[in-house]
Amino acid sequence: MTLTVTLPDGNALELQDGATGADAAASIGPGLARAALAVEVSHPEAGEAPELRDLSRPLPDGASLAIVTKKDGEKALELIRHDAAHLLAEAVLELYGGVKISIGPPIADGFYYDFEFPEGVTISEADFPRIEARMREHAKAAEPFQRRDVSPAEARERFAAEAQDYKVELIDDLVKNAPADRPLQSVSLYSNGPFTDLCRGPHAPSTKSVAALKLQSVAGAYWRGDSDRTMLTRIYGTAFFSQDELQQHLARIELAKARDHRKLGRELGLFMFSELSPGSPFWKPAGMAIWNSLTELWRKENLARGYREVKTPILYDVELWRQSGHWDKYKDNMYFTDVEDRPMGLKPMNCPAHIQIYNDERHSYRDLPVRYSEAGLVHRHEASGVLHGLLRVRHITQDDAHIFCTDEQVESEVVQCLRFGFDLYRLFGLQPRLELSTRPEQRIGSDEMWDRAEAALAGALASEGLEYELNPGDGAFYGPKIDLHMTDSLGRSWQLGTVQLDYSMPERFDLLYTGADNTEHRPVMIHRALLGSFERFIGIMLEHYGGELPLWLTPVQAIVLPVSDRFNDYAAAVRDELRDDGVRVELDDRNESVGRKIREAELRKVPYMLVVGEREQSEGAISVREHRGGDAGCTTVREFCERLHGQLYSPALKPRKTSERDA
């Protein structure tokens, strides 16, 4: 009996019945047999997704297969990082008594394993060297990974005997969650050396593939992500096929840290934080220049798209928050105070405020859509442990807007929001990831309403041809939403923009408009923030540009550097001329050498350094030095201003003709 499999090059390979992935690799060649880590198996005719399997498992007849080696990039790394997670658990169990193990998957760039250490035992990075040493011993020993399929009962008994409660719970859940018509027949156990784990696999043939490993950090993590359950100790690490690749990876992380907006903010004097107001940035003059340039962009672009700017209070009678539902749903994130014995709350969102404005007038269907925009300052009591520079603050300035429109207008309004958002992000060279979050368990409104709302959002995404991830059950309690996400320098994902459909607030606040039929109708609200918040957006943008912002956003666009104080007067005249021309320019007239002035301007990332001395003064000229570019030659102030003019404003901020604006 033989079986036939298809190789990636399309050739068929005939093997003995019961042949394994390792046999397939060996029959292709001894080199491949040695390099093989796992095999990717798929049945194209059955439409199954490719499945990564151990080399030791028998191959199904008719399958397509690809032998995976370390040249297969992420796929291969994921495999050995999973191996490394087992090594970690193995080492920890040997070094510490009474440890309970839970789960240890590979993740982007590494792996982790979650443990419950006995009462009183804490792990810190100081413990890493000896854990790593033990892991390396086991890796060097080339312990084969052996898979064994056993009945759930046998596995359960085994882990119960070892008091591995988490494993027992996992097995019980596997049994419980199996479909009724297909009860769970077996679970797989993987052993390497003395260590055995409940594991789906696959693994490399032995631990020796983990040629380079490093433990990176230790953190708390709730069992099954549930904050009501035990907090386990999570150890993070990473692994590579060579020490070289590991070192390169660590160097990349170090490099990324140089782009951290918190570091840049301090170095460039953009903003600061004080213990006296946690989670609240203090904007320094240089940072405020960025803020104002961004605000200018925001204001012009909103006005150009039919938004009308409003400004609303931040403190309200709690009665408003009861009516809006925030008292019930959002109280824990709000700040409250008493004003002359009257309970008041700081707004965590702008919507109820904009609703007040909407309701101050009667509206005809002819008015709709009504679009109010506000650089709205909201306060949210974010848990102390989640604060993070500008990216997670308690004092948030949203580029907020609320659109009041008819049902029929919803989809086109959402499309316009998305286009607006992408126009903005494109300006900064950012490509946001999109998520569509649908109806949550806890929600208000009829199913028909949700059907319509979700269809409208999905329709808007489809009509724009946008790719997005579905995030079922994560919508707001009042409606589904589309979120725009970006990652920071260390790859952490942050939500920036959001477009949310809301049928609830209009009900709660009895919003109305008079229709063509002369009866009253309920408008729909769209909540939207595109940058998200100025704070978070500036943080992401700083990391994206590594602090070297486009000229129109740069706090100091040019700095005049007199060669000695004999030329300070001329330098001041140059400064004044540039300033009159709208350039954000500084003069460094300190009694210092040019070398020092240049060095410091370079460190401040000032795009243009204008050196003036004897020669320039006599010729009425300036010597231009570009940040990173070096000496760019001599020119006149006038020529220099003309050169800059195209860059002093963002492309979108350039004055446009009315005809273009209407297009």
Place this chain on the structure above:
RNA sequence: GCCGACGUAGCUCAGCUGGUAGAGCACUUCACUCGUAAUGAAGGGGUCCGGGGUUCGAGUCCCCGCGUCGGCUCCA
């Protein structure tokens, strides 16, 4: 909020097992009058995060707060 680590001059950091603080940069002053990434010299500057405790004596050890960092949970 939870777990762990950390908190020393404006910044980056040193300070062994407890004996009342140090470097570099920054800052001030003076000299130099300077040509594309650091001129030289002198000087000033610290409630060692805050509060308790142990001790003859605490930056150092213990406890409680606060903040920051890395995660987890949450979240626009």
